[in-house]
């Protein structure tokens with residue numbers, strides 16, 4: 001499946017380079033700004049056909065330039081338009097200066113703007129060029145607009161959102177709609193940025209897409225184009241042993257449910273055989289609730305060695321309900337030493353908090369066989385320095401973690417990022433908030449384990465698993481529980 005334009009992401013700096021390449025190839029850069037401003041105007045008029053007054057807020061760079069184009073076009077459409085500028089507009093340069101010189105709408109200083117009833121705001125203060133926290137006057141205007149409840153249409157990004165990281169730089173508008181150009185930026189998907197964008201529209205302003213593709217930053221929106229070719233298919237020759245064997249480790253008798261959720265999810269994701277490997281004291285609890293999933297007592301390191309003699313047992317999930325301690329570390333080390341594929345989740349991750357390097361060393365060699373699925377707290381236990389570095393985006397953190405651990409990393413959240421040691425990364429956007437429910441992470445671990453069992457490489461299995469989890473949640477509806485979620489997992493093709 002081709003990488004569609006909707007899946008492409010460019011950081012603001014990469015977009016700036018594309019912009020420069022377009023100008024160098026002879027494309028009229030003011031023409032691009034004109035198209036950008038016209039597209040904003042079309043979006044504003046479509047969303048607010050009865051708008052009483054359109055208030056365009058223009059900043060000191062090209063984002064402001066788009067605003068001057070929009071102000072002119074809105075006035076030409078017959079609408080009432082007011083214009084406010086940040087800084088000294090006589091200092092505008094290049095295309096933005098041209099746009100201002102062609103804009104007949106009189107402008108006033110930004111600080112003098114107080115929203116009136118019926119105002120629709122076009123936010124063209126900062127876009128890709130936001131370089132630091134917004135100045136106090138912008139903080140004030142954001143607050144005034146919030147308090148007035150006036151609708152905002154953002155040009156490129158809501159001012160105050162860092163397009164690379166999605167971070168709020170001091171303050172940021174909460175837009176109803178955002179019009180961006182050529183591709184979305186990471187800040188449109190990463191939290192909290194995503195919550196400030198409203199609906200996002202990506203407009204082709206005429207930069208040849210080959211210039212965008214030449215800037216491939218190995219970052220995409222998660223979707224089937226990333227992993228469909230690696231997704232296992234079943235055909236008439238399918239046999240349960242050929243469809244792989246997944247083993248999920250159960251916790252003690254008091255904590256068995258999480259493993260069963262993962263096991264059932266692995267089966268739904270297509271693993272031919274699934275076994276819950278359980279301590280003997282939990283056999284009864286597990287046996288009372290399992291049908292298609294098999295059960296095997298595995299208590300000690302020797303039990304595990306015996307279990308691992310069957311080389312068809314290739315894929316494992318360890319962590320949900322397992323307990324934190326030396327047993328988790330010893331089991332993981334044995335799985336690593338025998339070339340197994342492992343999803344390490346929850347307690348399995350926490351078990352290595354004191355010595356993450358022991359985990360990374362165990363899986364250091366060869367193609368990645370480990371998938372780590374930390375939520376934010378677990379991520380910080382394995383990668384405290386990355387979690388603490390404010391300059392890193394969630395994408396940077398996941399990528400550096402993946403490289404360090406030689407693992408596919410699923411950095412979970414509403415904006416899960418999946419990264420590979422080779423630098424590939426995707427941001428997931430199909431997960432509904434109804435997934436914030438106990439046990440949904442166990443289900444995800446099971447789906448990914450089921451895909452690993454079928455031979456899918458770690459990064460592809462991780463990305464596909466997160467996407468299929470999101471699809472299942474959407475189908476399961478707003479009141480989903482981890483159990484109902486499982487019933488909606490669909491291998492999709």
Ligand SMILES: NC(=O)C1=CN([C@@H]2O[C@H](COP(=O)(O)OP(=O)(O)OC[C@H]3O[C@@H](n4cnc5c(N)ncnc54)[C@H](OP(=O)(O)O)[C@@H]3O)[C@@H](O)[C@H]2O)[C@@H](O)CC1
Pocket residue numbers: 015016018019032033036059060061062063064065066125126127128129130131132133134135155156157181182205207
């Ligand atoms: N990509 C494309 O193809 C196309 C892109 N287009 C548009 O161009 C936009 C990018 O333009 P841009 O690079 O001029 O950046 P922009 O966001 O206007 O801000 C830069 C200005 O703000 C200033 N500044 C920054 N932070 C600040 C702060 N905290 N507080 C105060 N000042 C601050 C900074 O000043 P400096 O940092 O130099 O002091 C500079 O003056 C892009 O978002 C899109 O809308 C379209 O026109 C068509 C084609």
Ligand SMILES: Nc1ncnc2c1ncn2[C@@H]1O[C@H](COP(=O)(O)OP(=O)(O)O)[C@@H](O)[C@H]1O
Pocket residue numbers: 375412413414415416431432433434435436437438439440441442443444469
């Ligand atoms: N608000 C949200 N929107 C979308 N997905 C979410 C949200 N909150 C959590 N999720 C997803 O739900 C799962 C929760 O996993 P986890 O935090 O391990 O919870 P648990 O331990 O309860 O299973 C993850 O896949 C995460 O990405």
Ligand SMILES: [K+]
Pocket residue numbers: 063123124125126127154155156157158159
């Ligand atoms: K903006």
